[in-house]
Amino acid sequence: MGARVAIVTGAGRGIGKSIAVGLARKGVFPVIVDIDLAAAEQTVAELKAEGRDAAAFKVDVSKVAQIKDLVDDVARKYGSVDIVVNNAGILNKTPLEDLEEEEWDRVMGINVKAAVFFMKYATKYMKEKGWGRIVSISSLAGRMGGFSTGCAYSTSKAALIGMTMCVARKVAPFGITVNAVAPGTTETEMAKGFTPEELSKLTASIPVGKLIKPEGIAEAVCFLASESAEFITGAVLDVNGGMFMG
Numbered sequence: 001m002g003a004r005v006a007i008v009t010g011a012g013r014g015i016g017k018s019i020a021v022g023l024a025r026k027g028v029f030p031v032i033v034d035i036d037l038a039a040a041e042q043t044v045a046e047l048k049a050e051g052r053d054a055a056a057f058k059v060d061v062s063k064v065a066q067i068k069d070l071v072d073d074v075a076r077k078y079g080s081v082d083i084v085v086n087n088a089g090i091l092n093k094t095p096l097e098d099l100e101e102e103e104w105d106r107v108m109g110i111n112v113k114a115a116v117f118f119m120k121y122a123t124k125y126m127k128e129k130g131w132g133r134i135v136s137i138s139s140l141a142g143r144m145g146g147f148s149t150g151c152a153y154s155t156s157k158a159a160l161i162g163m164t165m166c167v168a169r170k171v172a173p174f175g176i177t178v179n180a181v182a183p184g185t186t187e188t189e190m191a192k193g194f195t196p197e198e199l200s201k202l203t204a205s206i207p208v209g210k211l212i213k214p215e216g217i218a219e220a221v222c223f224l225a226s227e228s229a230e231f232i233t234g235a236v237l238d239v240n241g242g243m244f245m246g
């Protein structure tokens, strides 16, 4: 059997990049998907410098036609789509009273719609093989409403959990597992969306006393994407340093 093929969205930087690197180090071939092609190519270049193979694709995950084309392209070029990590996401902090339809649709398009359509198109190939792993990156904000996040973001991350449980049931008979990982505040560019005051308050409320490292999220995703996680499906794995309810 050749290397498993994994599509990792938003893997040009941050958590997605760490996940792609983590999977590659476990012998998986990662397809690095990002709206920022230069960033995706940079991830590939860093992996190649370690002697690992990977490919970069520019995709706006809020566009369903682009998702379909990508999944079909990957299956054609690399032989299968074994693992999908729905990681690409945007933060929203707009208070409810200022929220406009356009922003709501943008957050839902990237954070929610993309994940369900990746599941739709990728499970077709996974079913043919009788094996598949799907992991979506939710958030602590989707578990308890969030601290400084807007309700669009928190809603989008909670929606991923419902989607995970629903699809997990439907595809379980085909050897496909569907899980979510819910990070607490993690050291990435996205966390720079918080003010220093918000960040120090957040850090002080994390029982382990520090922000989560992207590599910590990657470890959880690699486990759920592995052969050994066969019996875990429809689950949410919290990686939040013990910060369950603030």
Ligand SMILES: NC(=O)c1ccc[n+]([C@@H]2O[C@H](COP(=O)([O-])OP(=O)(O)OC[C@H]3O[C@@H](n4cnc5c(N)ncnc54)[C@H](O)[C@@H]3O)[C@@H](O)[C@H]2O)c1
Residues within 6 Å of the ligand: 009, 010, 011, 012, 013, 014, 015, 016, 033, 034, 035, 036, 039, 059, 060, 061, 062, 087, 088, 089, 090, 091, 110, 137, 138, 139, 140, 182, 183, 184, 185, 186, 187, 188, 189, 190, 191
């Ligand atoms: N950083 C945190 O504190 C934190 C906490 C909980 C959950 N998360 C979730 O983890 C995931 C990754 O977060 P991060 O902190 O690494 O974010 P990040 O902003 O550092 O990286 C996100 C990546 O997604 C890409 N992206 C954005 N919109 C896209 C689109 N339409 N199509 C394709 N790619 C797109 C960006 O170009 C970027 O490379 C997100 O889903 C986020 O909601 C992050």
